[in-house]
Amino acid sequence: MGKVLELRRITKKYASVIANNEVSIEVEAGEIRAIIGENGAGKTTLAEIIYGLRRPDSGEIVINGKGRNHLTPKEAISLGIGLIRQERMLIPGMSVLENIVLGAEPVKRGGEIDWRDAKKRVKELLPLLGFSLDLAKPISSLTPGEKQLVELIKLLFRGASLLILDEPTSHLTPNEVSSFLSLIKRLKEEGKTVLFISHRLPEVLAVASRITVMRRGKVVGTISREEADEENLSHMMMGESFLPPLEKEEVTPGKVVLKLSGVTVTAEDGRLLLDNISLTLREGEIVGIASVAGNGERELALSIAGFLKPKAGEIEIGNRQANFLPPEEIKRLGVAFIPGERDEEGLILDFTLAENLILGYHRLPPYYRFPLLSIRKASQQLLDLSSRLGIVPLDLSLPLNLFSGGNRERVIIARELFHDPCLIIAENPTQGLDIAGARLVRNLLLAEQKRGAGILLISPEVEELIALSDRIVVLRRGRIVSELKAREATPKLLGRLMTGGGG
Amino acid sequence: MIPLLKRARHLLFVLLIALFLSGFIVFLSGGSPRLFFLLLYTGSMGDKEVFLSTLIKATPLILTGLSVAIALQGGLFNIGAEGQLYLGGLASAIVGGLAPLPPPIHLPLVLLSSFAAGALLGFLAGWLRARRGAHEVITTIMLNYIVIYLTGYLVRGPLSAGEAIPKTREIASSASLPIIAEAGSSQLSFGFIIAIVIVFLAYLYLFKTPFGYEVRAMGRNRRAAQRAGIDVGRRMISLMALAGGLSGLAGGIEVAGLHHTFYSQFSPGYGYDGIAVALLGGNHPLFVPFSALFFGALRTADRTLQLEGGIPRDIVLIVQALVIIVVCARNWRFFAKLIRRRKGNEIASSN
Numbered sequence: 053m054g055k056v057l058e059l060r061r062i063t064k065k066y067a068s069v070i071a072n073n074e075v076s077i078e079v080e081a082g083e084i085r086a087i088i089g090e091n092g093a094g095k096t097t098l099a100e101i102i103y104g105l106r107r108p109d110s111g112e113i114v115i116n117g118k119g120r121n122h123l124t125p126k127e128a129i130s131l132g133i134g135l136i137r138q139e140r141m142l143i144p145g146m147s148v149l150e151n152i153v154l155g156a157e158p159v160k161r162g163g164e165i166d167w168r169d170a171k172k173r174v175k176e177l178l179p180l181l182g183f184s185l186d187l188a189k190p191i192s193s194l195t196p197g198e199k200q201l202v203e204l205i206k207l208l209f210r211g212a213s214l215l216i217l218d219e220p221t222s223h224l225t226p227n228e229v230s231s232f233l234s235l236i237k238r239l240k241e242e243g244k245t246v247l248f249i250s251h252r253l254p255e256v257l258a259v260a261s262r263i264t265v266m267r268r269g270k271v272v273g274t275i276s277r278e279e280a281d282e283e284n285l286s287h288m289m290m291g292e293s294f295l296p297p298l299e300k301e302e303v304t305p306g307k308v309v310l311k312l313s314g315v316t317v318t319a320e321d322g323r324l325l326l327d328n329i330s331l332t333l334r335e336g337e338i339v340g341i342a343s344v345a346g347n348g349e350r351e352l353a354l355s356i357a358g359f360l361k362p363k364a365g366e367i368e369i370g371n372r373q374a375n376f377l378p379p380e381e382i383k384r385l386g387v388a389f390i391p392g393e394r395d396e397e398g399l400i401l402d403f404t405l406a407e408n409l410i411l412g413y414h415r416l417p418p419y420y421r422f423p424l425l426s427i428r429k430a431s432q433q434l435l436d437l438s439s440r441l442g443i444v445p446l447d448l449s450l451p452l453n454l455f456s457g458g459n460r461e462r463v464i465i466a467r468e469l470f471h472d473p474c475l476i477i478a479e480n481p482t483q484g485l486d487i488a489g490a491r492l493v494r495n496l497l498l499a500e501q502k503r504g505a506g507i508l509l510i511s512p513e514v515e516e517l518i519a520l521s522d523r524i525v526v527l528r529r530g531r532i533v534s535e536l537k538a539r540e541a542t543p544k545l546l547g548r549l550m551t552g553g554g555g
Numbered sequence: 556m557i558p559l560l561k562r563a564r565h566l567l568f569v570l571l572i573a574l575f576l577s578g579f580i581v582f583l584s585g586g587s588p589r590l591f592f593l594l595l596y597t598g599s600m601g602d603k604e605v606f607l608s609t610l611i612k613a614t615p616l617i618l619t620g621l622s623v624a625i626a627l628q629g630g631l632f633n634i635g636a637e638g639q640l641y642l643g644g645l646a647s648a649i650v651g652g653l654a655p656l657p658p659p660i661h662l663p664l665v666l667l668s669s670f671a672a673g674a675l676l677g678f679l680a681g682w683l684r685a686r687r688g689a690h691e692v693i694t695t696i697m698l699n700y701i702v703i704y705l706t707g708y709l710v711r712g713p714l715s716a717g718e719a720i721p722k723t724r725e726i727a728s729s730a731s732l733p734i735i736a737e738a739g740s741s742q743l744s745f746g747f748i749i750a751i752v753i754v755f756l757a758y759l760y761l762f763k764t765p766f767g768y769e770v771r772a773m774g775r776n777r778r779a780a781q782r783a784g785i786d787v788g789r790r791m792i793s794l795m796a797l798a799g800g801l802s803g804l805a806g807g808i809e810v811a812g813l814h815h816t817f818y819s820q821f822s823p824g825y826g827y828d829g830i831a832v833a834l835l836g837g838n839h840p841l842f843v844p845f846s847a848l849f850f851g852a853l854r855t856a857d858r859t860l861q862l863e864g865g866i867p868r869d870i871v872l873i874v875q876a877l878v879i880i881v882v883c884a885r886n887w888r889f890f891a892k893l894i895r896r897r898k899g900n901e902i903a904s905s906n
Contacts, residue, residue: 357782359781359782378786379781379782379784380784380785380786382784383783383784384784389782391782396776396778396779397778397779397782398779398782399776399779400772400775400776400779400780401775401776402775402776403771403772403775407768407772411772411779411780411783412782412783412784412785414765414768414769415765420765423764424759424763424764425763425764425765425767425768
């Protein structure tokens with residue numbers, strides 16, 4: 053089979069950072085090619101260059117035998133290239149069908165959108181995916197997995213034959229991941245070519261036919277699926293650096309830092325979001341919250357952090373009644389909050405790295421000396437902090453939107469963990485991180501535990517919950533349905549408790 | 556943050572393109588672009604009198620420009636600068652008309668009262684936004700009408716000086732700003748210095764204090780600012796009050812430094828022009844004075860254009876509009892490329 057895509061010595065720099073350094077890759081028609089690498093290895097930049105969102109500084113892109121310096125998205129689409137970006141590109145208020153056709157609406161002669169034709173064509177695509185979906189539903193009512201499917205159908209509707217998927221599984225639950233992977237395989241059988249960009253090795257090994265490894269903007273090598281296993285791949289990804297072991301130690305719990313009794317939270321329409329939650333968390337203790345996304349874990353985090361006010365019940369932090377305290381005062385009690393929606397809630401992308409590292413702590417010394425903010429004087433400290441978390445590029449004055457997704461997550465972690473909190477609410481703290489990054493963050497959480505912080509860990513990854521927590525609380529429909537020691541938990545058992553499945 | 560040098564280049568570039576396009580429009584309407592540019596220059600800075608007049612007109616524009624710019628840094632659109640300027644002007648005329656007081660007390664009191672009056676209006680709009688969800692664009696526009704007509708009524712009725720022109724009594728000499736330079740009919744007051752000092756204060760506020768940091772955070776990602784424990788509602792209210800105060804002070808300086816009275820239809824649109832000033836200055840306090848100077852120059856040159864060049868003075872409105880269009884059409888890179896390409900061709904053809 054012929055080559056559909058060939059990249060020749062692509063180089064792209066942002067300010068002082070080289071995102072892609074002479075990258076050359078050849079992709080055969082009909083293969084699933086994985087591109088893997090740690091956070092900031094330059095995978096996303098490469099995807100954006102292929103799709104025409106960014107212009108390479110030098111190099112050549114050859115598509116179906118025709119070479120060029122760069123593409124525009126319009127050209128890319130007409131050449132049959134489709135991209136699913138890490139961030140969602142759907143409009144929540146519009147229906148599934150409207151989102152699918154957006155930008156490529158079939159038009160009747162009078163200039164009116166031909167909805168009937170649109171519907172017919174979308175319906176023809178659905179069986180291909182082995183999937184049914186109510187096209188009239190608004191996007192906001194879909195599960196993360198369904199949203200990802202809509203993104204995929206969107207590409208197929210535009211006739212894409214080369215699909216670039218940038219970290220497509222990062223928003224999905226484990227169940228959704230496995231069905232998404234089998235879908236990708238089906239697409240390959242349909243003759244599509246897939247560029248699967250990821251840092252999750254098991255997923256890559258499950259679908260890819262060949263695997264290209266990138267490190268610090270360069271291609272380290274390409275190997276076939278048969279030659280690859282997790283060990284040699286992670287070695288290629290990380291180079292000489294080694295993975296430190298997880299340092300979970302027995303810590304004797306101290307005083308109570310968080311006590312919830314009978315906390316009930318309702319939505320504006322009266323729906324119960326949290327139903328009579330009682331929970332205690334002590335110093336030096338990690339309590340994991342296991343739930344299928346949307347079962348109250350978010351509301352639990354938000355009400356402890358003060359953003360949601362409970363209708364009934366009491367929240368005590370330290371020994372202070374915190375029900376009615378505004379968020380800024382709860383923060384002052386030493387509560388660190390790592391929010392789940394990184395870019396929307398945790399960061400200000402137009403701010404520099406330094407400005408983001410002090411967000412929320414900007415009124416504390418050494419960043420603030422009355423009456424002025426003095427980021428510059430604290431810069432050595434901020435640099436140390438960033439390098440301890442391996443944030444690249446290590447440049448405090450760079451705006452955060454030039455950093456990769458995994459590095460942005462590290463910025464939030466760095467900020468929230470290094471101001472000596474007594475209570476940490478961590479919502480999915482390792483999302484988007486590579487193996488080494490995730491291990492680092494987990495060890496940091498464990499170090500905080502040893503220091504005496506109480507940690508409430510909310511994570512969709514049950515393995516992570518089991519590995520880090522002392523106790524695990526299972527939430528279903530806003531209720532605590534079970535509480536168990538982490539030692540006694542297995543992924544299977546938790547899965548059953550979370551979904552309420554019998555047996 | 557974009558480096559200052561790059562911003563300066565951008566500003567200059569925008570101005571050149573807008574001027575070039577205006578010259579083209581003059582050409583289309585049968586005038587001489589050369590004469591237009593010449594008169595634009597001589598009419599605004601050709602001699603000391605017109606140059607001072609440019610500075611005089613730039614003074615209120617600096618303040619209203621800052622007012623709009625700092626609000627926009629916090630994600631709020633202060634369309635109310637005009638109304639705030641009116642109320643500030645009226646307040647300072649009332650306080651300035653009180654029996655003569657010692658100047659070191661009277662003058663600051665006059666300026667403070669104008670700031671406070673503008674701040675009150677801004678506070679109202681901010682409060683409505685933060686606590687009642689009423690959008691500040693709507694409320695500030697409505698407040699403009701209320702204030703402009705209310706002050707118009709007051710100077711015809713209760714506060715009238717009793718002359719044919721609807722205006723207040725002249726303020727006491729102890730309430731007037733000292734004149735720092737004069738030539739012909741142009742008298743530049745100390746108000747210009749005050750405006751420049753406030754430019755630096757606004758810069759410090761935005762970029763060097765925690766308040767400014769919070770304001771900028773709020774303007775860029777309100778939700779993240781909230782999650783970081785910033786009381787966004789309170790920041791909005793105080794920011795709008797501050798923005799209103801700056802516009803109010805613009806009115807106060809007009810009264811204490813220039814007109815010495817407040818009259819109906821007091822401002823030729825300095826508040827609305829503040830939006831253009833902020834826009835051209837990229838909402839950065841340090842660039843606002845340059846941008847204000849440009850608009851002040853246009854406003855000063857329009858007379859010369861009409862009298863000596865026979866070019867309708869409305870042309871300056873077209874230039875203003877073009878500046879705004881060029882700023883908003885962020886894609887000025889296109890022009891840059893065009894110019895670079897042409898340069899390239901020239902070099903190629905000269906070889």
